[in-house]
Amino acid sequence: MANAQRFLLLKRPEAAVGHTLYTLRIPSTTRHLKTVRRFVERHARAAGLSSEVIEQLKLAVDEACTNVIKHAYKGRPDQPIDIAVLIEPDRFIVRIRDQGEAFDPVHYRAPDLPALIRRRQGGGLGVRLIRQLMDEVTYQSRGRYNEVQLIKYLARSGTALPPSANA
Amino acid sequence: MSNFSVGFRQHDSVHILDLHGELDAHTAPELEAALQQCLRNGNYQILINGRDLDYISSAGLGVFMAYIEEIREKGGDLKIAELKPSVYNVFDLLGFPLLFDILPSEAEALERFARGERPTLPAT
Numbered sequence: 001m002a003n004a005q006r007f008l009l010l011k012r013p014e015a016a017v018g019h020t021l022y023t024l025r026i027p028s029t030t031r032h033l034k035t036v037r038r039f040v041e042r043h044a045r046a047a048g049l050s051s052e053v054i055e056q057l058k059l060a061v062d063e064a065c066t067n068v069i070k071h072a073y074k075g076r077p078d079q080p081i082d083i084a085v086l087i088e089p090d091r092f093i094v095r096i097r098d099q100g101e102a103f104d105p106v107h108y109r110a111p112d113l114p115a116l117i118r119r120r121q122g123g124g125l126g127v128r129l130i131r132q133l134m135d136e137v138t139y140q141s142r143g144r145y146n147e148v149q150l151i152k153y154l155a156r157s158g159t160a161l162p163p164s165a166n167a
Numbered sequence: 168m169s170n171f172s173v174g175f176r177q178h179d180s181v182h183i184l185d186l187h188g189e190l191d192a193h194t195a196p197e198l199e200a201a202l203q204q205c206l207r208n209g210n211y212q213i214l215i216n217g218r219d220l221d222y223i224s225s226a227g228l229g230v231f232m233a234y235i236e237e238i239r240e241k242g243g244d245l246k247i248a249e250l251k252p253s254v255y256n257v258f259d260l261l262g263f264p265l266l267f268d269i270l271p272s273e274a275e276a277l278e279r280f281a282r283g284e285r286p287t288l289p290a291t
Contacts, residue, residue, distance in 0.1 A: 030193035034170060037191075037222075055253050062224045066192040113232070113262050114288045120236055122229030125261055129225050132260050 020087040028069045028079040028098075033062050036083055040094055043085040047092060053152055056133040057094060060150045063126035064096045072100030072146060091135075094150040102141045103148075169194055173201040181280050182210045183273070186220040190227030198230045202245075206234070211243025214276050217250040223257050231267065244268065244285040248276040265289075 024039045026032035037058040044054045065081055073079045079100060086093040110128040131137055136151040171194035174185035182205050190198060205213055215231075231245060238245050246268040250258065258269060268286055270276040279285070 030191065033191045033193055033224075034189065037189075051253075055256070058222075059224060059257065062191055066224065066226060069192070113266060117232050117235055117266065117288060120233050122231075122233030123225070125225040125228065129257075129260060 020085075022085045024083045026065075026081050026083070027077060028073045028081055028100075029077045030066065030069055032081075033065055036061055036065050039083065040085060043087070044092065047087055047154075049092060049152070049154075053092075057092070057150065057152060060130045060133045061094050061096065063130050064094075064148050064150060067103065067126050068096065068098045068100065068146075071103065072098045074101070076100075090154055092152045092154055095147060096150070097145045097147045099144050100146065102146045103139060105139045169197065171197055173197060175201070178214075178277055179281075180210075181212045181214050181277060183214045183216055185216045185218070188220070189222040190220060191222065191224045192226035195226040195230050198227065199233075202230060202234050206237065206241075211238050211241040212280055213238065213243065213245045214273065214280070215245065215247045216273055217247060217254055220251065220254055223254050225257075225261070228258065228261060228263065231263075235267065239285065244280070246270060246276045246279060246285075248273045 022039075022043050024036065026035060040057050040061045041054055044057050049057070061083065065083070068081050069075065079098070082095075082097040084095040084097075086095060105127075108127055110131075111124045113125075116122075116124060130150065134150050135153045136149075138147075138149045138151070140147045169188075171186070171188040171190055174187065176183040176185065184198075184201055184205075186198065188194070202213070205211075231247075235245055247258070248270045249272060250269065255269070258264060258267075263269065266286060266288060268276065268279055268284075270279065
Protein backbone atom coordinates (compact mmCIF):
# COMPACT_ATOMS: atom_id res chain seq x y z
CA MET A 1 0.00 0.00 0.00
CA ALA A 2 2.90 2.33 0.79
CA ASN A 3 4.27 1.49 -2.64
CA ALA A 4 0.93 2.18 -4.23
CA GLN A 5 0.72 5.58 -2.62
CA ARG A 6 4.24 6.47 -3.60
CA PHE A 7 3.46 5.43 -7.18
CA LEU A 8 0.42 7.70 -7.29
CA LEU A 9 2.30 10.62 -5.77
CA LEU A 10 5.21 10.23 -8.13
CA LYS A 11 3.17 9.80 -11.24
CA ARG A 12 0.50 12.34 -10.46
CA PRO A 13 1.33 15.47 -8.51
CA GLU A 14 -2.30 16.16 -7.61
CA ALA A 15 -2.92 12.67 -6.26
CA ALA A 16 -4.31 12.19 -2.79
CA VAL A 17 -4.37 8.82 -1.04
CA GLY A 18 -6.23 6.29 -3.23
CA HIS A 19 -7.69 9.11 -5.26
CA THR A 20 -6.34 10.61 -8.46
CA LEU A 21 -7.41 13.83 -10.06
CA TYR A 22 -6.93 15.23 -13.56
CA THR A 23 -8.46 18.52 -14.65
CA LEU A 24 -9.30 20.35 -17.86
CA ARG A 25 -10.91 23.76 -18.38
CA ILE A 26 -12.63 24.66 -21.66
CA PRO A 27 -14.58 27.72 -22.81
CA SER A 28 -18.30 27.16 -23.33
CA THR A 29 -18.40 26.40 -27.05
CA THR A 30 -19.21 23.14 -28.80
CA ARG A 31 -15.91 23.39 -30.68
CA HIS A 32 -14.21 22.00 -27.56
CA LEU A 33 -16.43 18.93 -27.07
CA LYS A 34 -13.94 16.85 -29.01
CA THR A 35 -11.16 17.92 -26.61
CA VAL A 36 -13.28 16.87 -23.64
CA ARG A 37 -13.99 13.46 -25.17
CA ARG A 38 -10.28 12.89 -25.85
CA PHE A 39 -9.40 13.93 -22.29
CA VAL A 40 -11.85 11.49 -20.72
CA GLU A 41 -10.94 8.75 -23.18
CA ARG A 42 -7.23 9.07 -22.39
CA HIS A 43 -7.70 8.77 -18.63
CA ALA A 44 -10.33 6.05 -18.85
CA ARG A 45 -8.00 4.03 -21.07
CA ALA A 46 -5.07 4.56 -18.71
CA ALA A 47 -7.28 3.35 -15.85
CA GLY A 48 -7.85 0.10 -17.77
CA LEU A 49 -11.55 0.53 -18.48
CA SER A 50 -13.14 -1.51 -21.28
CA SER A 51 -13.78 0.03 -24.70
CA GLU A 52 -17.51 -0.17 -24.04
CA VAL A 53 -17.25 1.80 -20.79
CA ILE A 54 -14.87 4.32 -22.40
CA GLU A 55 -17.47 4.98 -25.15
CA GLN A 56 -20.17 5.41 -22.50
CA LEU A 57 -18.06 7.90 -20.53
CA LYS A 58 -17.17 9.91 -23.66
CA LEU A 59 -20.81 10.17 -24.66
CA ALA A 60 -22.01 11.07 -21.16
CA VAL A 61 -19.42 13.84 -20.70
CA ASP A 62 -20.21 15.18 -24.19
CA GLU A 63 -23.94 15.30 -23.38
CA ALA A 64 -23.32 16.95 -20.00
CA CYS A 65 -21.02 19.63 -21.48
CA THR A 66 -23.43 20.23 -24.37
CA ASN A 67 -26.19 20.85 -21.83
CA VAL A 68 -23.98 23.29 -19.91
CA ILE A 69 -23.21 25.20 -23.12
CA LYS A 70 -26.82 25.30 -24.33
CA HIS A 71 -28.78 25.56 -21.09
CA ALA A 72 -26.59 26.70 -18.16
CA TYR A 73 -24.76 29.32 -20.28
CA LYS A 74 -27.54 29.65 -22.91
CA GLY A 75 -25.04 29.63 -25.75
CA ARG A 76 -22.79 32.37 -24.34
CA PRO A 77 -19.23 31.50 -25.38
CA ASP A 78 -16.10 31.96 -23.25
CA GLN A 79 -17.68 30.96 -19.96
CA PRO A 80 -15.66 28.38 -18.03
CA ILE A 81 -16.45 24.69 -17.92
CA ASP A 82 -14.23 22.70 -15.57
CA ILE A 83 -13.94 18.99 -16.14
CA ALA A 84 -12.20 16.70 -13.69
CA VAL A 85 -11.52 12.98 -13.78
CA LEU A 86 -11.40 11.46 -10.31
CA ILE A 87 -10.21 7.91 -9.98
CA GLU A 88 -11.10 6.24 -6.69
CA PRO A 89 -10.52 2.61 -5.79
CA ASP A 90 -14.11 1.62 -6.56
CA ARG A 91 -15.27 4.28 -9.02
CA PHE A 92 -14.33 6.42 -12.00
CA ILE A 93 -15.88 9.87 -11.75
CA VAL A 94 -16.13 12.66 -14.32
CA ARG A 95 -17.06 15.91 -12.59
CA ILE A 96 -18.31 18.88 -14.59
CA ARG A 97 -18.62 22.33 -13.03
CA ASP A 98 -20.12 25.49 -14.49
CA GLN A 99 -21.12 28.89 -13.19
CA GLY A 100 -24.31 29.28 -15.21
CA GLU A 101 -27.96 28.61 -14.54
CA ALA A 102 -28.62 25.54 -12.39
CA PHE A 103 -30.30 22.43 -13.82
CA ASP A 104 -33.25 21.12 -11.84
CA PRO A 105 -33.05 17.32 -11.92
CA VAL A 106 -36.11 16.89 -9.71
CA HIS A 107 -38.54 18.32 -12.25
CA TYR A 108 -36.89 16.71 -15.25
CA ARG A 109 -39.21 14.40 -17.18
CA ALA A 110 -37.59 12.02 -19.66
CA PRO A 111 -39.12 12.83 -23.05
CA ASP A 112 -40.91 10.29 -25.19
CA LEU A 113 -39.18 9.75 -28.54
CA PRO A 114 -42.31 9.40 -30.75
CA ALA A 115 -43.72 12.59 -29.17
CA LEU A 116 -40.53 14.51 -29.93
CA ILE A 117 -40.60 13.27 -33.52
CA ARG A 118 -44.24 14.31 -33.95
CA ARG A 119 -43.32 17.79 -32.72
CA ARG A 120 -40.29 17.76 -35.09
CA GLN A 121 -38.16 18.47 -32.09
CA GLY A 122 -34.56 17.40 -32.36
CA GLY A 123 -33.41 17.48 -28.79
CA GLY A 124 -34.05 16.78 -25.16
CA LEU A 125 -32.53 13.33 -24.99
CA GLY A 126 -29.18 14.17 -23.40
CA VAL A 127 -30.14 13.80 -19.75
CA ARG A 128 -31.97 10.55 -20.42
CA LEU A 129 -28.94 9.21 -22.25
CA ILE A 130 -26.56 10.21 -19.43
CA ARG A 131 -28.72 8.36 -16.90
CA GLN A 132 -28.86 5.27 -19.08
CA LEU A 133 -25.09 5.24 -19.60
CA MET A 134 -23.87 5.86 -16.05
CA ASP A 135 -24.17 3.83 -12.85
CA GLU A 136 -24.86 6.98 -10.86
CA VAL A 137 -25.35 10.67 -11.65
CA THR A 138 -25.38 13.41 -9.02
CA TYR A 139 -26.26 17.10 -9.33
CA GLN A 140 -25.34 19.81 -6.86
CA SER A 141 -25.33 23.58 -6.77
CA ARG A 142 -22.65 24.96 -4.42
CA GLY A 143 -22.43 28.72 -4.24
CA ARG A 144 -21.68 29.93 -7.76
CA TYR A 145 -21.00 26.45 -9.05
CA ASN A 146 -23.25 23.81 -10.49
CA GLU A 147 -21.72 20.40 -10.43
CA VAL A 148 -22.67 17.15 -12.08
CA GLN A 149 -20.84 13.91 -11.37
CA LEU A 150 -20.93 11.06 -13.85
CA ILE A 151 -20.02 7.87 -12.04
CA LYS A 152 -19.02 4.38 -13.22
CA TYR A 153 -18.49 1.70 -10.58
CA LEU A 154 -15.22 -0.03 -11.27
CA ALA A 155 -16.02 -3.42 -9.75
CA ARG A 156 -18.74 -3.83 -12.35
CA SER A 157 -17.15 -2.09 -15.29
CA GLY A 158 -13.42 -2.53 -15.37
CA THR A 159 -10.10 -2.46 -13.57
CA ALA A 160 -9.73 -0.02 -10.75
CA LEU A 161 -6.08 0.90 -10.80
CA PRO A 162 -3.11 0.43 -13.08
CA PRO A 163 -1.45 -2.93 -12.31
CA SER A 164 1.66 -1.29 -10.81
CA ALA A 165 -0.47 0.51 -8.24
CA ASN A 166 -1.57 -2.81 -6.75
CA ALA A 167 2.01 -3.97 -6.14
CA MET B 168 -11.06 22.35 -38.86
CA SER B 169 -14.09 20.10 -38.63
CA ASN B 170 -13.80 16.46 -37.74
CA PHE B 171 -17.00 15.66 -39.63
CA SER B 172 -17.99 15.67 -43.29
CA VAL B 173 -20.84 14.52 -45.52
CA GLY B 174 -20.44 12.99 -48.99
CA PHE B 175 -23.28 12.74 -51.52
CA ARG B 176 -24.08 9.84 -53.85
CA GLN B 177 -27.16 8.74 -55.72
CA HIS B 178 -28.62 5.32 -56.53
CA ASP B 179 -31.71 5.54 -58.78
CA SER B 180 -34.02 7.87 -56.84
CA VAL B 181 -32.28 7.34 -53.49
CA HIS B 182 -29.90 10.03 -52.28
CA ILE B 183 -27.11 8.58 -50.19
CA LEU B 184 -25.31 10.65 -47.56
CA ASP B 185 -21.96 9.22 -46.46
CA LEU B 186 -21.11 10.45 -42.97
CA HIS B 187 -17.48 10.63 -41.93
CA GLY B 188 -15.97 11.37 -38.54
CA GLU B 189 -17.62 12.52 -35.36
CA LEU B 190 -21.14 13.88 -35.11
CA ASP B 191 -21.73 16.01 -32.02
CA ALA B 192 -23.38 19.33 -31.13
CA HIS B 193 -20.60 21.13 -33.00
CA THR B 194 -20.87 19.20 -36.26
CA ALA B 195 -24.63 18.41 -36.27
CA PRO B 196 -25.38 21.67 -38.19
CA GLU B 197 -23.36 20.27 -41.13
CA LEU B 198 -25.59 17.19 -41.27
CA GLU B 199 -28.65 19.41 -40.95
CA ALA B 200 -27.47 21.56 -43.87
CA ALA B 201 -26.92 18.43 -46.00
CA LEU B 202 -30.43 17.14 -45.22
CA GLN B 203 -31.98 20.54 -45.92
CA GLN B 204 -30.23 20.58 -49.28
CA CYS B 205 -31.84 17.22 -50.15
CA LEU B 206 -35.27 18.48 -49.13
CA ARG B 207 -34.90 21.78 -51.01
CA ASN B 208 -34.12 19.78 -54.14
CA GLY B 209 -37.22 17.67 -53.61
CA ASN B 210 -35.31 14.52 -52.67
CA TYR B 211 -37.19 12.61 -50.00
CA GLN B 212 -35.62 9.18 -50.36
CA ILE B 213 -32.57 9.54 -48.19
CA LEU B 214 -30.14 6.87 -47.09
CA ILE B 215 -27.60 7.65 -44.41
CA ASN B 216 -24.48 5.49 -44.70
CA GLY B 217 -22.63 5.34 -41.37
CA ARG B 218 -19.70 3.15 -42.45
CA ASP B 219 -17.19 5.91 -41.60
CA LEU B 220 -19.10 7.50 -38.76
CA ASP B 221 -16.98 7.04 -35.64
CA TYR B 222 -19.13 8.77 -33.04
CA ILE B 223 -22.61 10.21 -32.50
CA SER B 224 -24.18 12.13 -29.62
CA SER B 225 -27.84 13.02 -29.11
CA ALA B 226 -27.27 16.26 -31.05
CA GLY B 227 -26.64 14.13 -34.15
CA LEU B 228 -29.67 11.92 -33.50
CA GLY B 229 -31.70 15.09 -33.06
CA VAL B 230 -31.21 16.00 -36.72
CA PHE B 231 -32.88 12.76 -37.83
CA MET B 232 -35.70 13.29 -35.33
CA ALA B 233 -36.39 16.82 -36.50
CA TYR B 234 -36.79 15.93 -40.19
CA ILE B 235 -38.21 12.40 -40.37
CA GLU B 236 -41.87 13.49 -40.17
CA GLU B 237 -41.52 16.01 -42.98
CA ILE B 238 -39.71 13.43 -45.13
CA ARG B 239 -42.40 10.77 -44.56
CA GLU B 240 -45.21 13.27 -45.16
CA LYS B 241 -43.73 13.87 -48.60
CA GLY B 242 -43.89 10.14 -49.26
CA GLY B 243 -40.22 9.48 -48.65
CA ASP B 244 -38.15 7.98 -45.88
CA LEU B 245 -34.81 8.36 -44.18
CA LYS B 246 -33.12 5.02 -43.64
CA ILE B 247 -29.82 4.37 -41.93
CA ALA B 248 -27.29 1.68 -42.86
CA GLU B 249 -23.88 0.24 -41.99
CA LEU B 250 -23.51 1.79 -38.54
CA LYS B 251 -20.52 0.73 -36.46
CA PRO B 252 -21.58 -1.24 -33.35
CA SER B 253 -20.57 1.57 -30.96
CA VAL B 254 -22.66 4.08 -32.94
CA TYR B 255 -25.60 1.67 -33.34
CA ASN B 256 -25.63 1.28 -29.55
CA VAL B 257 -26.48 4.96 -29.13
CA PHE B 258 -29.42 4.69 -31.56
CA ASP B 259 -30.53 1.55 -29.75
CA LEU B 260 -30.32 3.05 -26.24
CA LEU B 261 -32.79 5.76 -27.23
CA GLY B 262 -35.22 3.42 -29.01
CA PHE B 263 -34.51 4.52 -32.59
CA PRO B 264 -34.69 1.03 -34.14
CA LEU B 265 -38.46 0.97 -33.51
CA LEU B 266 -39.07 4.24 -35.34
CA PHE B 267 -36.40 4.28 -38.06
CA ASP B 268 -35.32 1.68 -40.59
CA ILE B 269 -31.77 0.85 -39.52
CA LEU B 270 -30.22 -1.81 -41.75
CA PRO B 271 -26.90 -3.67 -41.61
CA SER B 272 -26.10 -3.06 -45.29
CA GLU B 273 -26.72 -0.37 -47.88
CA ALA B 274 -28.06 -3.05 -50.28
CA GLU B 275 -30.79 -4.03 -47.81
CA ALA B 276 -31.74 -0.39 -47.30
CA LEU B 277 -31.95 0.15 -51.08
CA GLU B 278 -34.15 -2.96 -51.41
CA ARG B 279 -36.54 -1.54 -48.82
CA PHE B 280 -36.70 1.73 -50.70
CA ALA B 281 -37.42 -0.22 -53.89
CA ARG B 282 -40.26 -2.09 -52.13
CA GLY B 283 -41.60 1.17 -50.70
CA GLU B 284 -41.46 -0.09 -47.12
CA ARG B 285 -41.04 2.20 -44.14
CA PRO B 286 -41.83 2.16 -40.42
CA THR B 287 -44.67 4.21 -38.94
CA LEU B 288 -44.86 5.97 -35.59
CA PRO B 289 -47.02 4.21 -32.98
CA ALA B 290 -50.50 5.72 -32.64
CA THR B 291 -50.92 8.27 -29.85
